[in-house]
Structures are given as structure tokens and as C-alpha cells.
Amino acid sequence: MKTNRMVLLVALAAAGLVMIQAVRAQAHAVFIFAWGEGDQICTNSYFSGKSPVRQGTVLIQDSAGKQLDSAKTDDKGDVCFNRPQTTSDLTFVVEAGEGHRAEFKLRAEDLPPLETSAAPTGPETSGDASASATPSGNAGTASVPAGSGANLDEFRTMFRQELGAQLGPITRALTEADDKSPTLKDIIGGLGWLVGIFGLACWYSGRKLRQKTQTILSK
Amino acid sequence: MHISEGVLSAPVLIAGAVLTAGGLVAGLRSIRSEDIPKASILSAVFFVASLIHVNIGPSSTHLVLNGLIGVIMGIGAFPVIFLGLLLQGLLFSFGGMTTLGINTFNMAAPAVLFGFLLRPFINSKSLAVSTIASMLGGSLPVLTSALLVALSLFLTGEQFLAVAYEVIIGNLPVVIIEAFVVMFCIRFLKKVRPEVLEPQLEQFPQAA
Structure with a gap:
């Protein structure tokens, strides 16, 4: 009976220790999350326990499974892509080595809009020089001169960039809240x-x- | 160690599932009524062991402890590891449901093999022989499992040497740590519960 009690005690102690360890510990399941940021699409990949996937390969596939782009993650597990010129849903795949792989699907309507006016020939020439000189200015001085309604496209790009900069951290925080670790x-x-x-x-x-x-x- | 969904080709997955199904049938038959508590506790050990992380240098892996299970359970390691992996897959997304078969095989088969080979030496009267055998019983199954993971990836079309190198280097700290973990576990068991490690046949005269 005495040994029985010993075994039970040791087992309980071990279980307690394991439990404490386990909560802090990480283990190998891989997750990936993607969001639009400005005119880019950024991804974050992590192992459970929020340890980033370093130098993992991230692929973008369209809904037909065709690979559109690929890149390696940095030390924070992040990698950003230029928005692929497609209207299909995108699947982001991270390959973290040793058979670790995860997917994330981003629907087409959640993507940043396509740059339809890649070469807006007509109205651009009529725009005044001061507005076109600061197209990527993310300061609050995005002053669109009244009356230059022709510069709507430019204003739209600027607005989009500003919005992306503001919303980026929020989407990021959302990914962090969405931690799937045990x-x-x-x-x-x-x-x-x-x-x-x-x-x-x-x-x-x-x-x-x-x-x-x-x-x-x-x- | 836990291969995710969507990495392996169908033939590899099916082969793994078939082999594991065989192992499960044989394993379940080998578990007698009095082994059920042992099997359940080892399943629990396996289930949580993967959460204990070993961070050495750039690599970071987790304990597997399949060697310990193999030494104690023999072929019964299949159901024990299967159950642990099933719950890890369902609750933690480690591995996956389609890869359950191949993952079980990769971790259980080396456990069974080395458990069978090393058990006589572990039960040796000589402390040195027993210690070395239990250290090998801890490390060799992890190493072999890593090789089997590399083999599974190779059969799907990855470069064998590159993957094998990656998996083995990644698991090297675990190989070393498990040698000691299993050695201490076995020494403890021999002191406190020697009947756990004795060959099954010797238990029958007492039971009858």
C-alpha cells in the first residue's frame, strides 16, 4: 500500500509539473493568417504558442490551385505580397518544413481592390502639380483642392493608403487574438x-x- | 513529427493507414484487462508530452516519448499512440485526421521494434547494461521516427537528403533528452513497480 501511495504522489506531482509546462509551452501546429494592408496582402505564420515561422515558404494560389507568387517569411513570421492581378479567391499556404503546412483562404471581396486605372490617360494631365507630388503622403495633409474633381482617382488611392495604414494594426491585433494554440x-x-x-x-x-x-x- | 494535412500523397497516406490498422488490431489484442490502466496512463503521457518544448539553438521541437511506450507496451504502443494522436489532432490541430494513420505508424513502429529488441537488456541484472539499454530505448525510436517522417516526405516527392537532414537535426536535442528521460523513468519503474517491465508471461503464475 505504501508504494501505491508513493506512485500516486509522484504521478500527481509529475502531472502538475507537466500542466504548468504545457501552458507555457508551444508545440508544432502551424497556422497562417492573411489580410489586406493598403494595396498589399500581408501574411503572418506561427507555430502554436505564437512562435513565428522563420524562413518558411508562403505560396499564393488562386482558386484553380495555380501558384501565383511565393516568398520566405522574415523573423517575425511576416511576409507581404503585392496584390496579384486576379479576381479569384486566394489561398495562402505556408510550408514550415518537416511536413508542417497550413492554409488560409482570403475571399476575393476581402482583397484590396484592383488598380483598374493603371494608366488613366485623360484626367491626369489636368490635375495640378501640388496634389500629384504627394500621392503617397500618409500625413493628414491629404488636401484635395476643391474643384479639382478630376483628381478623384488620385484621391481614392490616397484614401485607400491612409485607410490601409490605419486598419493594418487592427487586423494585426485580430490575428493575435485569434491564437489557436492549445x-x-x-x-x-x-x-x-x-x-x-x-x-x-x-x-x-x-x-x-x-x-x-x-x-x-x-x- | 506530426505531418500536417495536405502534404503527403494519397498512396503514402493509404499505406500508413493500412499499416496502422494492422498495428491497432494486433495491439488491442495484446492489451489484457490488467494492462488497461497502464495503456491509458501512457496515452495521457504521450498526449501531453508533445506540449513540452525543447528549445536549443535555432531548432525547437517537443518530446515524443514513443520509446518509453514501446518498452512498456510492446505492440500495444499502436493503440496508445493512436489515441494520443487522435486527441492531439482534434484538440490542438497537431497533425490531422487524414495523416493520423501515417503519423501513428511513424511513431509507433520504431517504438514496437526497439521495445522488442531492447527489453531483455533493460531487464538485465547488470545496472550498466540496463542503463545503456534504456537510454537507447529512449533515443533510437525518436531517431527512427524522424527518418520515417523524412521517408514519408520523400515518397511524396521531396528531396530525401534535404528533408532527412532537416528532420534529424531538428530532433537531435530530443533524441538526447529522451535518452535521459526514459532512463530515469525506467530506473524509477524498476524500483517502484518492477512488474510493469517484466515479460508478460511471468505474470501469469501469479495471476492464476
């Missing part, structure tokens, strides 16, 4: 399942034993 809840839940399966196995084997003894007794 939590204490998951771990205890899993152990609960194992206890349940243990009970089931004991019940099954007990029933078999009872049947056996009954057949022996009835003889």
Missing part, C-alpha cells in the same frame, strides 16, 4: 477524454470477464 482547457479536456475511454475499456473487459466466469460456473 490552452489549458484543451489539455484538461483531452485528459478527460482519456479517462472516459479508460472507463469504457475497463467496463468492456469487465463484462467479458463476467461472461467467462458465468460460462465456467454454469458448466
